[in-house]
Amino acid sequence: MNYSEKKSLVISFALFILVIGSYFFKYNSQIYDKDIIAEVIFGVAFGSVLLQVVFSNFAHRDLKKEVDQLRLMQERDWLTGCLSRNKFKKECEKILEKNKDQTYAMIIFDIDKFKAINDLHGHQTGDKILYDIAKILEKQINEDELFSRIATDNFNVLIKYQDYLTFSKRIEKMIGEINGYSDQWKINISMGIYLIGEAKLGICNFSDRANMAKRSIKDNALVSYAFYDESMRLVMIRENEIENKMEAALRNEEFELYLQPKYLFLDEKIIGAEALVRWNDPILGIISPNDFIPLFEKNGFVKKIDAYMFEKVCKLLHKWKIEMDQLTDMIISVNFSRVHLNNLFLPEELFEIASRYKIDPQKIEIELTEGTIFDNDIQMIEIMKHLKNIGFHISIDDFGRAYSSLNTLRNLPADILKLDKAFFSESADDQRGKKIITSMLNMARDLNLVTVAEGVETKEQVEFLKERGCDIAQGFYYAKPMKVVEFEAFVNKKLKSA
Structure with missing residues (x-):
């Protein structure tokens, strides 16, 4: 074998090691220390070139140039030229x-x-x-x-x-x-x-x-x-603990369905409820949604939770249809996160689940936050139209928080407008806030939208909202979120006393 052939063979081997090592580094960087991997890759490639020195006494300058090029590849970013x-x-x-x-x-x-x-x-x-x-x-x-x-x-x-x-x-x-x-x-x-x-x-x-x-x-x-600051590290530790548990928690059905009743302002009759998720951890007990929903939205696990909760609602409505005639008129609202924004098949997927349990889509209300809709209004409006054509009710949750365009709101295929509870609780007792809420309610009425006030906590708020023509109330003034069996007993008691 002449020098050129040996040279080509060794360089080819070095480059082969670099390619294989890069692939290994990319797909196994969570298992092994990245710096150790990088040093091993370079060490093998560098060693391959040094073999040429042993096998040949010729073209020393060419070989040194090739070694320098390999060293540069390890020490410099190929695109920007800055340090690796x-x-x-x-x-x-x-x-x-x-x-x-x-x-x-x-x-x-x-x-x-x-x-x-x-x-x-x-x-x-x-x-x-x-x-x-x-x-x-x-x-x-x-x-x-x-x-x-x-x-x-x-x-x-x-x-x-x-x-x-x-x-x-x-x-x-x-x-x-x-x-x-x-x-x-x-x-x-x-x-x-x-x-x-x-x-x-x-x-x-x-x-x-x-x-x-x-x-x-x-x-x-x-x-x-x-x-x-140190609190960030503690948050990360807590998030890691939750992420390590979430899949097993879903398999073990630790995520429980809670219901918060909704009342007609007109006669204070219960007409439905909002489905809410609670995590009942066997060691930690009930974990607040504020501790896990934002994390699940970041890591995408909320897709599984939303689908899981939707199916639990369908199962519940099916049970009521068979066992509890007095609850068959209830409409249950289910929240869906912004991460569903890119799923154009969402309407078909939800219809398939509802059909599996023989549930009329009109018994279910899909809640989408205002921010979700206006993040990508064109695509989300198409999804909303499809959901409504299937028969689901559509509500815009937390209205007032994202400063929506009223012109866009006019074109939304929505049925229900939920006033943002933070906005409502902060503003309901002052004159300026009352004027803003009154304007919102008048606008919704002009657009033929049903209005829901969530977070209602005081008698004064109830009287004001009734006077201004709000349709539905939800909040601690009437009832807190409760387990399904508690909700069933609560509604039956109300019906008997009516």
């Missing part, structure tokens, strides 16, 4: 060791809705934005400071911290330059910051804590950066 993740970590350790008396901040930021930019404008545009951001950071980084692109649109930055005011101004300038660098594309970044205390915690822990801070403000248009 592994090299960034090693250089950070050196800087912190060298500057023990200097306080540093670890920063992580990414671009909000970057995937949408790639999808709408193409990956070339996305790559250009990432390259340009790297060039902006390059100009802002001082001596003994570093930055790296650690993943798609995620950047890691290590910079010096002097005092809060000076540091905040520098951060705001950095964010301003990145967000405003292009008139062509709308860029918004979310940034998390961890002020490094004990260096012994390690670079990975610094980055993790900065990432926790970033996650706390993700997709919040009003806030661009946040500092890490």
